Amino acid sequence: MEEQQYILRKPETFNLKDIFECGQCFRWNEQKDGSYTGIWKENVVNVKKEGEDYIFSGICKKGNLEEEIQKYFDLDRNYENLKKKLSQKDEYMKKSIQYGKGIRILNQDLWETIISFIISANNNIPRIKGIIERLSKAYGKKIEWKEKTYYTFPTPNELKDVTVKDYRALGLGFRDIRLYETTKMILDGKVNLKELEENPNTMEVRKKLLTLSGVGPKVADCILLFSDLKRLEVFPIDVWVRRVMNDLYIQNEDETKVNKKQIETIAKEKFGNLAGLAQQYLFYWRREA
DNA sequence: GTCCAGGGAATCA
DNA sequence: TGATTCCATGGA
Numbered sequence: 001m002e003e004q005q006y007i008l009r010k011p012e013t014f015n016l017k018d019i020f021e022c023g024q025c026f027r028w029n030e031q032k033d034g035s036y037t038g039i040w041k042e043n044v045v046n047v048k049k050e051g052e053d054y055i056f057s058g059i060c061k062k063g064n065l066e067e068e069i070q071k072y073f074d075l076d077r078n079y080e081n082l083k084k085k086l087s088q089k090d091e092y093m094k095k096s097i098q099y100g101k102g103i104r105i106l107n108q109d110l111w112e113t114i115i116s117f118i119i120s121a122n123n124n125i126p127r128i129k130g131i132i133e134r135l136s137k138a139y140g141k142k143i144e145w146k147e148k149t150y151y152t153f154p155t156p157n158e159l160k161d162v163t164v165k166d167y168r169a170l171g172l173g174f175r176d177i178r179l180y181e182t183t184k185m186i187l188d189g190k191v192n193l194k195e196l197e198e199n200p201n202t203m204e205v206r207k208k209l210l211t212l213s214g215v216g217p218k219v220a221d222c223i224l225l226f227s228d229l230k231r232l233e234v235f236p237i238d239v240w241v242r243r244v245m246n247d248l249y250i251q252n253e254d255e256t257k258v259n260k261k262q263i264e265t266i267a268k269e270k271f272g273n274l275a276g277l278a279q280q281y282l283f284y285w286r287r288e289a
Numbered sequence: 290g291t292c293c294a295g296g297g298a299a300t301c302a
Numbered sequence: 303t304g305a306t307t308c309c310a311t312g313g314a
Contacts, residue, residue, distance in 0.1 A: 023295060024295095117295075118296095118297095120294090120295050120296080121294095121295085121296040121297060122293090122294060122295090122296050122297080122309080122310090123294055123295080123296085123310095123311085124293075124294035124295085124311095124312085124313080125294080125295075126294095126312090126313080127294080127311070127312065127313085128294090128295085130312095131311095168310085171310085171311065171312085172310080172311090173309075173310030173311050174297090174308090174309040174310050174311090175297095175309090175310085176310090178297080178298095213297090213298090214296090214297065214298090215297085216296060216297045216298080217296090217297090218295070218296060218297085219295085219296070219297080222295070236295070237295095238294090238295035238296075239293090239294075239295075239296090240294095240295065241295080259304095283295075287295090
């Protein structure tokens with residue numbers, strides 16, 4: 001398998017740490033030299049900053065590396081304009097955008113995003129990453145590159161004979177049955193991923209996602225935002241987002257008692273159809289700082 | 290030992 | 303509809 005290379009020259013909005021550690025993805029890891037190596041679809045790629053350019057190199061099993069990168073890293077979208085719009089909302093937004101100014105929202109595979117965020121429920125990011133790696137190693141396809149072995153995220157079909165017990169053995173905990181049931185629903189065609197990708201109606205897609213086992217409001221919104229469905233208007237609310245929204249705009253004494261609808265209303269009024277992007281700046285800012 | 294993590298589902302009012 | 307409780311697991 002031939003290694004391919006692509007150089008992204010002086011991108012305006014692009015920072016490796018911001019993109020890979022803002023909580024949207026789980027399969028990119030920092031290397032000793034500060035570059036990141038990750039895997040998506042059947043691509044194993046390393047990205048390294050070189051001056052103001054970014055060098056992508058790796059294995060691209062299907063298609064062309066440049067095209068895969070264009071799509072995955074959302075390079076056709078003008079983030080400078082979006083950041084400018086959001087920065088005008090208030091000083092908090094301005095500050096959080098300044099902190100995470102290199103964020104781009106990836107276009108991740110829908111199926112992988114569904115399973116990954118089912119695993120994310122009441123879980124922490126290091127452990128989520130570990131579970132996804134073990135799942136991929138057990139059931140994905142092997143790809144060798146530079147004397148290291150990588151594993152693709154298993155397809156629905158590759159999981160068709162996996163039992164609840166098998167999942168439990170990977171450390172999934174109470175999420176085992178949810179993975180099992182959701183995989184079954186998709187294999188049985190009760191939820192058709194292609195139809196979801198072709199449906200422009202966000203609320204219809206959301207409603208369908210909510211029928212999947214382990215997919216509630218927060219996970220559904222993460223799927224809508226972080227997968228190639230790419231709905232920038234949804235606003236996933238987890239403990240961190242609730243925390244930061246309460247601190248900034250609500251100031252309830254007990255943040256755990258803040259009404260979700262109140263947060264949603266504020267988000268919609270303030271950030272409109274860019275609420276999801278705003279959410280990501282706020283999440284990253286609050287969680288890191 | 291206790292608390293917490295990118296919550297969801299079941300249960301009960 | 304809305305609030306409570308339980309659910310595995312591993313690290314701090």
